[in-house]
Amino acid sequence: MGFLALQSLTKRYGDFSAVQDLDLSVGKGEFVSLLGPSGCGKTTTLQMIAGLVEPTSGKIMLDGRDLTHEKPNKRGLGIVFQSYALFPHLSVAENVAFGLEMRKVNRAARDARVKDVLALVRLTGMEDRYPRALSGGQRQRVAVARALVIAPPVLLLDEPLSNLDAKLREEMQFELSRIQRSTGTTTIMVTHDQAEALSISDRVVVMEAGRMTQVDAPYRLYENPATAFISSFVGKMNRLDGVWRQGGADIRGVQLPCAPSEMSENTPTTFAIRPEKIALCATGSGQIDGTITNAFFLGDAWLLHVETAAGMVAVSMPNRGEEPARAGMAVGLSWPPFALRAEGPAERPS
Amino acid sequence: MTTNRVTPWLLVAPGAVLFLGLVLVPLVLTGVLSLHGYNHTTGIQPDFTLAHYRAVLSDDYYLGIFWRTFRIAALTTLICALIGAPEAYILSRMRDPWRSVFLLVIIGPLLVSVVVRAFGWSMLLGSSGLVNQAMQALGLPSTRLLYTETAIVIALVHVMLPFMAIPVWTSLQKLDPAVEAAALTLGASPFTALRRVVMPQVTMGMLSGSLIVFGLSASAFAIPGLLGGRRLKMAATLVYDEYMHELNWPLGATIALLVLIANLVIMLAYNRAVEARARRTLG
Numbered sequence: 001m002g003f004l005a006l007q008s009l010t011k012r013y014g015d016f017s018a019v020q021d022l023d024l025s026v027g028k029g030e031f032v033s034l035l036g037p038s039g040c041g042k043t044t045t046l047q048m049i050a051g052l053v054e055p056t057s058g059k060i061m062l063d064g065r066d067l068t069h070e071k072p073n074k075r076g077l078g079i080v081f082q083s084y085a086l087f088p089h090l091s092v093a094e095n096v097a098f099g100l101e102m103r104k105v106n107r108a109a110r111d112a113r114v115k116d117v118l119a120l121v122r123l124t125g126m127e128d129r130y131p132r133a134l135s136g137g138q139r140q141r142v143a144v145a146r147a148l149v150i151a152p153p154v155l156l157l158d159e160p161l162s163n164l165d166a167k168l169r170e171e172m173q174f175e176l177s178r179i180q181r182s183t184g185t186t187t188i189m190v191t192h193d194q195a196e197a198l199s200i201s202d203r204v205v206v207m208e209a210g211r212m213t214q215v216d217a218p219y220r221l222y223e224n225p226a227t228a229f230i231s232s233f234v235g236k237m238n239r240l241d242g243v244w245r246q247g248g249a250d251i252r253g254v255q256l257p258c259a260p261s262e263m264s265e266n267t268p269t270t271f272a273i274r275p276e277k278i279a280l281c282a283t284g285s286g287q288i289d290g291t292i293t294n295a296f297f298l299g300d301a302w303l304l305h306v307e308t309a310a311g312m313v314a315v316s317m318p319n320r321g322e323e324p325a326r327a328g329m330a331v332g333l334s335w336p337p338f339a340l341r342a343e344g345p346a347e348r349p350s
Numbered sequence: 351m352t353t354n355r356v357t358p359w360l361l362v363a364p365g366a367v368l369f370l371g372l373v374l375v376p377l378v379l380t381g382v383l384s385l386h387g388y389n390h391t392t393g394i395q396p397d398f399t400l401a402h403y404r405a406v407l408s409d410d411y412y413l414g415i416f417w418r419t420f421r422i423a424a425l426t427t428l429i430c431a432l433i434g435a436p437e438a439y440i441l442s443r444m445r446d447p448w449r450s451v452f453l454l455v456i457i458g459p460l461l462v463s464v465v466v467r468a469f470g471w472s473m474l475l476g477s478s479g480l481v482n483q484a485m486q487a488l489g490l491p492s493t494r495l496l497y498t499e500t501a502i503v504i505a506l507v508h509v510m511l512p513f514m515a516i517p518v519w520t521s522l523q524k525l526d527p528a529v530e531a532a533a534l535t536l537g538a539s540p541f542t543a544l545r546r547v548v549m550p551q552v553t554m555g556m557l558s559g560s561l562i563v564f565g566l567s568a569s570a571f572a573i574p575g576l577l578g579g580r581r582l583k584m585a586a587t588l589v590y591d592e593y594m595h596e597l598n599w600p601l602g603a604t605i606a607l608l609v610l611i612a613n614l615v616i617m618l619a620y621n622r623a624v625e626a627r628a629r630r631t632l633g
Contacts, residue, residue, distance in 0.1 A: 073539060
């Protein structure tokens with residue numbers, strides 16, 4: 001059993017199940033993300049762990065202690081709220097010291113600890129500022145410092161980066177990861193941003209309509225999504241409907257090599273391939289030929305729409321300073337043999 | 351180009367005329383009136399004198415009434431804050447439809463005339479009223495409530511409560527509910543979270559509520575007039591008596607102006623003291 005264990009945790013609001021039979025075991029020091037679209041129950045799960053929402057049934061165990069019916073102020077967990085929820089009438093130092101004050105830590109020890117934690121989140125020198133005088137990123141650091149100052153066994157992050165602009169968000173991702181590793185605090189982060197979840201978590205828990213659908217390391221989740229939903233939610237995916245035939249794909253009469261699968265012969269099947277796994281090559285030398293219909297320049301890469309006999313395929317080509325691809329060009333497409341996967345039976349037979 | 355220079359003046363004209371006509375002119379007239387002499391046999395004199403100001407400020411009778419007015423208004427404000435703030439907090443934690451129902455209960459009294467409510471209280475507090483009957487039934491001696499300061503304060507609190515509850519409720523609406531939750535998760539008890547985190551943030555609401563309640567209480571007329579009786583006077587009833595019974599209009603005008611000035615000074619000082627502190631931290 002893990003350090004933090006959720007056992008068939010369920011929350012119902014009337015007939016609606018916000019979270020259904022969630023079983024999750026988190027190891028000590030692990031960074032786990034709960035990933036899913038809004039309304040999938042990930043925030044409800046976090047609030048149940050925090051003690052802000054009472055579970056309908058199931059158990060929450062922390063290091064062998066049953067937390068299920070413990071009041072939030074007795075759990076001693078650190079929580080970073082989506083809105084940061086800083087105390088606007090207290091200075092940065094007073095905000096951070098609040099948890100220690102509640103624990104009746106004496107003044108000298110408190111000041112020393114606040115100083116350490118502010119150094120950890122790189123806010124030294126900001127002690128006397130008030131939250132309204134801070135930028136979004138700084139507010140977030142204060143929220144993290146305030147949660148970490150009490151040395152919580154578990155740190156809960158509720159969409160910690162969603163209020164930051166894109167550039168700062170990327171910076172703070174790595175900052176969060178650095179802080180988490182240097183303190184070794186077991187962390188659970190809720191997010192709807194797959195890039196965020198993949199980049200900094202040890203494991204990602206994908207949630208869909210109140211249920212957990214896949215728990216995996218980021219790389220394995222990306223490469224082997226368990227459901228069609230996950231494959232389109234995590235990263236971009238080309239999906240082509242065809243038929244499983246002779247151990248490979250038959251898409252609109254085009255035979256393509258495909259990763260092995262347990263599909264039976266002649267089953268209508270959805271095939272999937274990631275845009276970045278496809279490379280451009282000379283016509284006739286790849287698996288399939290096509291014509292570029294649209295070329296979008298993204299700075300670090302080109303996103304190309306290529307019309308082929310098997311259908312429209314999106315290709316992501318890194319920008320290496322070569323001749324830019326233009327709409328109207330005839331190209332060949334090639335990919336490693338097993339990049340094309342049979343995802344499952346086609347939703348609509350083709 | 352000329353229209354551009356005229357337009358702003360035209361735009362402020364209606365408001366300016368209203369303000370000049372309804373506030374400034376009567377105020378100046380009252381000020382002029384207060385400087386005229388008065389004679390009981392011949393009425394208002396054409397000469398100018400400061401005698402009324404000297405008379406009011408050196409007479410214990412008037413100073414006593416001013417002090418009572420201040421005391422009653424301050425006490426009403428304090429009790430309104432003690433009842434109104436928790437009332438607003440409970441209201442903000444309610445869910446619809448109960449919230450709408452109780453908001454109506456709080457605002458409801460404003461729809462009934464103050465005079466009607468004052469008569470209601472005089473029936474409840476009278477020597478054979480409901481309150482005294484209840485006290486007798488419990489074996490307590492009957493007390494005189496009507497025509498006392500207690501009666502005035504009780505009725506004023508009843509009338510003024512919405513003016514405290516609503517500003518506090520408004521500032522509670524602006525509060526991020528996660529802030530209170532954050533305090534709880536950091537180990538604060540619900541009461542500590544309320545005291546250390548919620549209370550300081552509704553200071554501004556309580557401040558504006560206090561100013562409204564204090565101002566209205568200090569100049570209240572119907573309640574002290576009907577529940578204070580003929581002898582227990584407050585500033586507004588005193589002014590009324592000077593005008594309507596003594597017919598000494600200049601003296602009445604003097605008292606009215608002095609009360610206005612005192613009220614302004616107290617409210618501005620209070621505002622500065624509390625707001626400066628709140629602004630520094632809340633911005």
